[in-house]
Amino acid sequence: AQSVSQHNHHVILSEAASLELGCNYSYGGTVNLFWYVQYPGQHLQLLLKYFSGDPLVKGIKGFEAEFIKSKFSFNLRKPSVQWSDTAEYFCAASGAGSYQLTFGKGTKLSVIP
Amino acid sequence: DTEVTQTPKHLVMGMTNKKSLKCEQHMGHRAMYWYKQKAKKPPELMFVYSYEKLSINESVPSRFSPECPNSSLLNLHLHALQPEDSALYLCASSQGSRSQETQYFGPGTRLLVL
Numbered sequence: 001a002q003s004v005s006q007h008n009h010h011v012i013l014s015e016a017a018s019l020e021l022g023c024n025y026s027y028g029g030t031v032n033l034f035w036y037v038q039y040p041g042q043h044l045q046l047l048l049k050y051f052s053g054d055p056l057v058k059g060i061k062g063f064e065a066e067f068i069k070s071k072f073s074f075n076l077r078k079p080s081v082q083w084s085d086t087a088e089y090f091c092a093a094s095g096a097g098s099y100q101l102t103f104g105k106g107t108k109l110s111v112i113p
Numbered sequence: 114d115t116e117v118t119q120t121p122k123h124l125v126m127g128m129t130n131k132k133s134l135k136c137e138q139h140m141g142h143r144a145m146y147w148y149k150q151k152a153k154k155p156p157e158l159m160f161v162y163s164y165e166k167l168s169i170n171e172s173v174p175s176r177f178s179p180e181c182p183n184s185s186l187l188n189l190h191l192h193a194l195q196p197e198d199s200a201l202y203l204c205a206s207s208q209g210s211r212s213q214e215t216q217y218f219g220p221g222t223r224l225l226v227l
Contacts, residue, residue: 032213032214034215034216036218042220043203043218043219043220043221044156044203044218045218046215046216046217049215051213088153090155090156094214097211097212098211098214099144099146099161099163099168099169099207099211099214100158100161100169101158101216103155103156104155105154105155106153106154106155108153
């Protein structure tokens with residue numbers, strides 16, 4: 001069965017700290033990977049996506065993610081977080097050619113000023 | 114422009130009411146989706162329309178009835194809902210080409226069933 005796991009339920013960081021949120025997937029075949037962010041009271045926004053090619057993808061707001069096929073991982077990183085990064089972060093995956101997007105349970109990030 | 118709009122933003126309805134949620138996109142996308150999101154949970158897929166035809170129904174109860182009048186519009190008709198149906202209902206759209214599909218989400222309708 002297809003699944004996405006986010007192991008960190010809640011991460012608390014001070015401003016300027018580095019961030020890494022874990023995401024592991026279980027999919028048969030080619031997989032497309034996404035990170036979405038949901039700021040408090042706002043809608044889901046696409047941070048970045050990976051389909052193929054360079055495994056290091058850069059997204060908006062200084063975020064990047066690395067696809068490591070051997071580890072079935074797609075971790076999200078940011079070198080220096082800001083208070084405004086406080087939000088819920090969802091990793092998601094879909095099979096190639098599929099409309100069905102499977103979400104992880106989400107990681108809540110709290111950044112302390 | 115990657116905007117998906119949804120109306121209304123908030124909706125309160127009784128269990129005997131009939132109401133509709135509306136979603137609109139003008140990105141030329143040919144796939145549109147309804148999701149349900151409970152607090153502190155990820156979105157759960159309900160329906161997918163591809164080229165105005167229902168492609169996926171994730172065993173959603175019949176009190177939820179989707180409709181896709183044209184390629185830009187998606188409705189969700191609600192009837193005889195239960196209090197446990199209270200949630201944020203999200204609409205999304207994607208290209209529909211089945212190649213590198215990227216879903217873009219609207220702001221959602223927050224539904225409260227009394």
